[in-house]
Amino acid sequence: MAEPDATPETATDATISIRNLWKIFGPRANKVIGTELAELDAAELKSRADTVAAVRDVSIDVKPGEMFVVMGLSGSGKSTLVRCLTRLIDPTAGQVLVEGDDVGAMGANELRDLRRHRVSMVFQHFGLLPHRRVIDNVAYGLEIQGVSRGKRRTRAQDMIDLVGLTGNEDCLPEELSGGMQQRVGLARALAVEPSIMLFDEPFSALDPLIRRDMQNEVIRLHREVGKTMMFITHDLSEALKLGDRIAIMRAGEIVQLGTPADLVGSPADDYVADFVSEVPKTDVLSLRWIARPADGVAPTGTALSADTVIRDAIGDIMAADNPLPVEADGELIGVVGQRDVLSLMAENRS
Structure with a gap:
């Protein structure tokens, strides 16, 4: 297996620092790490210990302002990994540092603050409130923070303008196309002014042309607002288009981490080579x-x-x-x- 990162950032340099992270599902999860069970493949581990290792000893550093993409097929562990970053799923072992703070050591109040103020997530399913108009959906996170109505509506309008939805402020979600609804989701995530944005396959359900437009929108927003972003996808072309660096996952492990050129020009193994074989070099x-x-x-x-x-x-x-x-x-x-x-x-x- 390729080294996760030949020149890892130190914890103080990285916006997100993941160290030896494991997530194991099952009744014997705590008895796997550090034993011979940890070396078993997925089928053997399930058979012998009735557990599933969704994330296996992953170490990654995401640099400030970087667009970092995690790519893998269904079941590779990529979505579990991103959910561990804010403890939507609690890791079994390992450490996650966000801007130097240990997420695993956070209490309920600190964790709530992390999710409300510092890290925003954009999911495949938009999760818009159907009875609220666009501007109130965008302002929802600010409302939860206790921001006054006037200030949150001003901020929401700025974000609506930023994502190209000017004129749709008073629409209900059902009146918008799928791509427009996802733009509302982007605006809502940006409104709380997070330092980090996490995207979990946000465009998978969109039509190809809308998906391409949304990819271009994320590239534009990344350039304009400069946030650190981690993007999860199963689509290689999307990964190559968006990523400053890409980590390819298989069976819970990182099989290669590098720039798009690293993956296409020097694949770490046959698995990666097969992935990139159709990409015009x-x-x-x-x-x-x-x-x-x-x-x-x-x-x-x-x-x-x-x-x-x-x-x-x-x-x-x-x-x-x-x-x-x-x-x-x-x-x-x-x-x-x-x-x-x-x-x-x-x-x-x-």
């Missing part, structure tokens, strides 16, 4: 992945940035008679030419 990898040594020959032509996505440089590369220089931080790291691009494209066809 030119759409994800940057030029640094295919740059080769200049072999002592001074390259000619306009230098390309090593961080340029290959797809965006194909026109320049194919139009050049000779390989073009590739630079990182002003330093030459290699060259890239027509044969390098064609070779990579052939890999996807094979």
Whole structure:
């Protein structure tokens, strides 16, 4: 199994720090960790101990302002993991630190404060109050906090404008499309000004075109409001589109953690390789992945940035008679030419 993170953040650097987290369901949950049972696969563990290890010894650090995606198939443990972060589900073992505070050690009042003020969750099911109009749904979290009516309606209106729902303030949820209802959910989550936002497969039930629009909306909001976000999905294209880094889960474990380019360019095992096999590498990898040594020959032509996505440089590369220089931080790291691009494209066809 790949290391969860080759250069983990310290607890003080990370907005969310997860350490050796386990969640085991069943009557003998506390007798699994630290024994030979912990090494069993899911079927054997269920047979021998009548327990299910939904999360197995997971360690992750989420950086401030990062869009961190957890991806996996149904039953991989991703939704259980995100619910452990605010103790909607209590972990069996391990530690979760949110902005340096130990969630496991929090009392009822501290936990309530965490959920009301610091961390917001957006779920697949919108959970809107059907009898309340849009502006009152958006303001609901502020109402729970005890914010005055005038201030919460002003804040709610700002969030409605931010997510593109201006003019729908007085609509009831049933009068809105699924995508618009999810925008209300986003506005409600943002209204309480959390430092962290958790998304648990929020767009899974939406039509493909609406889903794409909502993905773009989250990217825009992330850029504009700068929140630390953790996004749960089973969809690889969604993960690659949204994630600064992606953790792939299988059977409760992290099998690989890295950037989209890390996963596509250097999958940790056959499981990850199978996931990314249909992804066009030119759409994800940057030029640094295919740059080769200049072999002592001074390259000619306009230098390309090593961080340029290959797809965006194909026109320049194919139009050049000779390989073009590739630079990182002003330093030459290699060259890239027509044969390098064609070779990579052939890999996807094979």
